Amino acid sequence: MPSQIVSLVVNGEHREFIAAPGATLLACLRESLGLTAAKRGCAQGACGSCTVLVDGRPEASCLVAVETVAGGSVRTLEGVATGGDLDEVQSAFVDCFATQCGFCTSGMIMVAEALLDRNPDPSEEDVIEAISGNVCRCTGYRPIVQAVLEAAARRREEAVTR
Amino acid sequence: MTYRLAPVDTTAFAAERGGGDLTVIGSVVQRSDARGHVTGRTEFFEDVAPPRLAHLKMHRSARHHARIAAVDLGEALAVPGVLRVLTHADVPNNLYTPLKLIGVGPDDEPILAVDKVRYLGEPICAVVAETEAAALEGAARVKVTYEDLPPVFDVEEALREGAPLVNEYHGQNHFIYEGHHCRRIRFGDVEAAFARADHVLEWRYQSAPIEQAPVETTGCVVIPQADGRLRIHSDTQACFFTLDNTALILETPFNKLRIVGGTVGGGFGGKVDVVVEPIACVAAMATDRPVKFVYDRAEEMQVSSPRAAERLYIKDAVMNDGKIIGRKITLYVDAGAYARHSPYGVTKAAAHLPGPYAIPNVWADCHCVFTNRTPSSAMRGFGVTIADFALESQMDQVARTLGMDPLQLRLLNAYRDGDVKAHRKVAEGTALVEVIQKAAEMSGHELPETYRRMSSTTREGL
Known part of the structure; x- marks a missing residue:
């Protein structure tokens, strides 16, 4: 072929x-x-x-x-970053210390983007379910979950102010 | 807050640059690498893609322990796209041990196997090819004829008379510490303590090997430079260690190599050994091409060095009031087939015994044992972590046997400032008493007044 x-x-x-x-x-x-x-x-x-x-x-x-x-x-x-600005998920990952070695970060952010695109107000369980196929061996799952919830909140807030 | 990527943001870390106020402690400081991570701009070694990149794959031992009778490269060399098949004869200095840099010997490990394999998955031939697929195909077509030798997988069996000899460079199945068969501690008279103890309590503890399993597998990309040097992009946790060991293996001056590293996609100790860079450098020199050698997930699990399996026997001389007056420990660390960093790990374990307790009589034999298992090496606190599991399990077992509160037993035996530890260091800045008191308070665990008043700086309550 x-x-x-x-x-x-x-x-x-x-x-x-x-x-x-x-x-x-x-x-x-x-x-x-x-x-x-x-x-x-x-x-x-x-x-x-x-x-x-x-x-x-x-x-x-x-x-x-x-x-x-x-x-x-x-x-x-x-x-993901448009016009030179980090989006809500990226900046929440920075602010919530959701990165360690950084190797899983790309995949984590992409599943978070997909989650927030279809569900702007996810529960903690929804986030855990969404990232369940992504391995973080530095075991920083807790801050990752918090970052995704924080990103969702920031995105909802922006939608209101817009 | 909003983070900008372009134009370049110069506002980050203002607090750290702010005129020597030293106000960082207590403030939130952004990670310097976070923006690279969240934008995908962080450069990991495998993100480097030079033109004309060749790929290296290993043909590995299918036996735990065997003599190599013959190696047939014919079919491998005939695979379209295969550039070279490297054997031990292509490696300038084929024998090494990573700790030789700090004077630990003997050299005991070949880069590529010569006449014998000592563990399943040991590298025998390196196939360099135009594509990853061709390299894999070539590696699969190397034919090795083995004469099987009896393997040994258990540390105590390996030390028995008549056990199969794993590593001829050592001459026996254990590492020799300054003429001694193991790392030893002799402090006080442990047998006298057993003779006068109210209880003599002994248990055995053991652990399996643990793979670090980083999400980014071990690997490197080596790029020959126009000035004759080699640039090594690696995910090693030990750039200088790798550079120096690789130079010794290549028999080249250190300044012929340059390592680009420091970005590690998870290591946890598993990327401290020097295992991919030397042969990738040989391949790059032999082909005058950039070469990538990266473990696949199966190799990472099978051959990258795990935390050692350990076995400990702990025997305590205990009085009715809970005072431990003697502790005898026999530790076996399974180094696997080669020493790597295990001689150091065992020494670290010995220095950690008998745990953070003031025990006046201590005897320990700490064995670094060779078996036909995957060589073990560093992982998060190696030498100490499994010893702590055993020591603290022992404390719980002792408390249970005496019907004592496990925290009170620990407070009673915890070392205080000024205590002489088993390896003759005076304990300073101890805080175990206070840590236990705080943990008890936070978990609602009631302690009697005498135990609450104990202190690391006084003998009160003892």
């Missing part, structure tokens, strides 16, 4: 690149597009560090064959 040209909308921009058969979305983002925020932790869909949003849904990009999402819309951590 020959390589093929794949088109994706990545962080709002139209991108085209050549993908070998069976190439994963993670490999294409990192190696073809230079977007390295999504990480390879296990390459088997178990750790969540490669999570990106595909048409708004969080997906383990290490398990997605890129041709299966051709033409789709992908959002990575690089596309």
